[in-house]
Amino acid sequence: MTIQNRRIFASILFVLISFVCVGQVDLPPPSPPSPPPGFPIDGGVIFGVLIAIFYGVRKILFSSGNSNK
Known part of the structure; x- marks a missing residue:
């Protein structure tokens, strides 16, 4: 192999x-x-639970007051 061929091969x-x-x-x-x-x-969950409790208590108090009259 010539030097040129070795360089190309390398x-x-x-x-x-x-x-x-x-x-x-x-x-x-x-x-x-x-x-x-x-x-x-x-x-939001705590607020919803508090509103539900308030609504339930209010509903129970006013419904029991109307049935006694």
């Missing part, structure tokens, strides 16, 4: 080896999907 070999090295890179695993948007249940 250049081709270098390019092919670099492609193999780039192909071996491990990518990080994909991130997990974000959770779906939730429905916040916090202060």
